Amino acid sequence: MKRRGTIVMLAVIVILTIAGIWYIVVKDMEDPVTYETETAEMQTIVKETVATGSIVPKEEVNIKPNISGVIEKIHVQAGDYVDAGDLIADIKVVPNVSSLTSAKNSIAAQRTAVQTAKLALDNQTAIYNRQKELFDKGVISANDFDLAQNNFNNAQQRYRQEQVSLSGASQNYDIIRTGTTAGLGEYANTNVRATVSGMILDVPVKEGNQVIESNNFNEGTSIALLADINKMIFEGKVDESEVGKIKEGLPLEITVGAYDNRKFNATLDYIAPKGVAENGAIQFAIKGTLEPSENNSFIRAGLSANASIILDKATDVLAIKEALVQYDPETKKPFVEVETGDQQFERRDVVLGLSNGIFVEVKEGLSKTDKIKVWNALKAPAATGNYGG
Known part of the structure; x- marks a missing residue:
């Protein structure tokens, strides 16, 4: 039994010895690990x-009408340059029946008021003429004549006011019916003009489209976008x-x-x-x-x-790739390995600056000629054997 145990132990020792020798031989046959190197270069690093x-x-101006109606003619198209005050579109007014009727009634009432004021003026004119004749003859006092003259002046003023009111009623009727009136052609609501200089970006309406005026209750229809x-x-x-x-x-x-x-x-x-x-x-x-x-x-x-x-x-700063930088496991300070001989490297502490995630600025510790170790080791490709027949 002892002899058999001794033989087994010797066999195990021989097998382990052979395995060890085989491992050493295989390792010696493997190609050594080689490290590539890179150098620093001048870069412009942008962090963004x-x-x-x-x-x-920057500023867009929405041109809207001051009166409701129908687009009669458009004078511009998208892409045109315009100056402030240039005509963009003409609007044909579609009058509101209720407003038009009210304006007509106002004219009729005002005409009656003018006629009444004219009759009063004619009456006061006749009284004034009689009183003046009597005053000139010394029949009446100066106070009586002054009263007659004052009534005559008041009648004249009343008549002029009623005439002005009639003219205003007529203009208001014209504006409701056509959008303009005599003497106001330059300021006609039917003419839509550019309020600033610039380019027409968009004309969202066409001739014949109905538009709504801009007021406190409605944003109004956009006729042109200007910028x-x-x-x-x-x-x-x-x-x-x-x-x-x-x-x-x-x-x-x-x-x-x-x-x-x-x-x-x-x-x-x-x-x-x-x-x-x-x-x-x-x-x-x-x-x-x-x-x-x-x-x-x-x-x-x-x-x-x-x-x-x-x-x-x-x-234009000296920079290297972020992948070349290593960090001390204890101090967390950055360093690189610089080649001093054939596949021989030494540690070099560096001071880093701005980084964009790919390249990092090196403020101290390196020069453009230093060869920096690419510390991710690269093995040489295995030799391909020749297999003959």
Whole structure:
């Protein structure tokens, strides 16, 4: 029994020895681990966040009529430039029957008042003439004559007032019936004119459409949308996770896809104080004024755009890839490994600056000639054997 146990132990020892020798031989046959290196380079690092939105005019003016009626003629179309005061459309008045009847009755009543005032004036004129003749002969006193003259003057004034009221009633009737009257052609309500200079963005009505005047009880019908296209802004939204990183005055870089991703400069000048829930997230509205384009490019209103909000920027600084940086497990300070010989490296502490998530600025610790270890080891590809027949 003892002899059998000894043989088993010797067999186990021999097997383990052979396995150990085989493992060492295999490991010696494997290719050694090699490390690639990279060098630092000059970069412009921009830290930014992106907002989606559109390009819209800074100020849009909605042209509405001051009188209800039917569009008789439109003098402009979308894309036209107009100056303040230019004619946009003519309106044919469709009078209100009740208002028209009331105006007619007012004219009739006023004509009666004029006739009554004329009769009173004729009567006072006759009295005045008789009293003057008697006064000249010394038959009546000066007080009696003054009373007659005063009544005559009052009758004249009354007659003139009634004539003016009749003229006003006639003008009011004309305005209700046609929208204008004699002597007021320049200010006719039937002429819809531009209130500011700019481009016509839209004409939502056609000739023959009925329109409603703008008043305290009705917004009125929009006849034209007018804006100065040289003053455009970006309107967009940012997520609540980003709104704390931005502030008014930051530069924006607007990218418009419709123009081959051409970029326009802008300045952030508004951040909404209150967010709005959209698709389960809180969004904050922002606005940025576009700077005038150097080549005066025409930017169409309503185009979709993306705004890169530049949070920080470092121009022409020494930078390396973030993936090259390692951190001390105890001090958490950054360092890199710099090549000192063939596949020989030493630790080099560095001071980092601005990062965009891919590249990071190196303020101290490296030069452009230093070769930095790519610390994720890369094995050489295994040799392919030749198998003959």
